[in-house]
Amino acid sequence: MIKDKPLVDKAFVLEKEMNKCGWTYVRLPELVPSKNTAFGWLRVSGTIEGHEIKKYNLQSMGNGVLFLPVNAQVRKKIKKQIGDLVHITLYEDKIPSQIQEELELCLRDIPQAYACFLGYSEREKREILEWIYLAKTEEVKLKRMVQAIDKITQSAIA
Structure with missing residues (x-):
């Protein structure tokens, strides 16, 4: 490596x-x-x-x-x-690309939310990904990913 x-x-x-x-x-x-x-x-x-x-x-x-x-x-x-x-x-300390890939994979199941996320500025995307990445445990990371998906979905529907 x-x-x-x-x-x-x-x-x-x-x-x-x-x-x-x-x-x-x-x-x-x-x-x-x-x-x-x-x-x-x-x-x-x-x-x-x-x-x-x-x-x-x-x-x-x-x-x-x-x-x-x-x-x-x-x-x-x-x-x-x-x-x-x-x-x-x-x-x-860069955010691993797998976090963005995992989030996008989940969002693809909700086309409106996925389109909304893709429309975010690079800064908005980075803030969401950093918030998820900075979780101390995998359990908290998963919880944050679910919260981010919920928030993006709500933004897409509004």
Whole structure:
């Protein structure tokens, strides 16, 4: 299996905001906020010092720079603190095509709903697919798919 090229694969300094509830984070100046998501977030998976992270949102600092929050639990596991260098490898976390295929297969049984879904903008489709994909369990993923089909069907009928 060929793995995508990482978005980043190098060492960064762990930083902390200097206010009362400041976050610990890694600034990622090489990456730019996404124009296709709320708040410019970019969903990634990868590793911090070999510790696997999945479905993390890189957030915008508001100045065109993204950052990766590093919570206390992760810092404890990797035995790092503010000011330390941490090696980070991140890949864009893309929605598997099988989710869209499964949803479309179900929608084909309801022609009006299928036509309605095909008429959605790419952003609307992506939001539905992300919502389904981000479910923590297969059971919740299935429940969300049913809810999405119901919502699309109701839109098609209205």
